[in-house]
Amino acid sequence: QVQLVESGGGLVQAGGSLRLSCVASVNIHNIFTMAWYRQVPGKQRELVATIFSNYIANYADSVKGRFTISRDNAKSTVYLQMNSLKPEDTGVYYCNARNTYYNAWGQGTQVTVSS
16 A cells, blocks of 8 residues: 655644645556545544646635645655645544545644644
8 A cells, every 4th residue: 555654744834834744655647536534633634725637626614725736656655735824724634545445544743833
């Protein structure tokens, strides 16, 4: 199964920005869907953004206009650019890769937005 490693999380003040990265152990050109999820303790994991192999992207309503997902197949990397961050964006962000053969998750990276 593909291995995913996230990075880029940290502590940021409200209104600030962070860029998350997810590096895959395989060429993501062959991966149908790459996505970012986030999770807060006690709540279900929430889909934040999805990008497909044709580069079409979908976003949760709560992040539209603020977050941008992108993929660089040559680097086997998917990114999540997060702007205008709010305290409500705080959580552990997980990278996900899915196709016919697997549904893989990274270890997560913590994002904390202070007010």
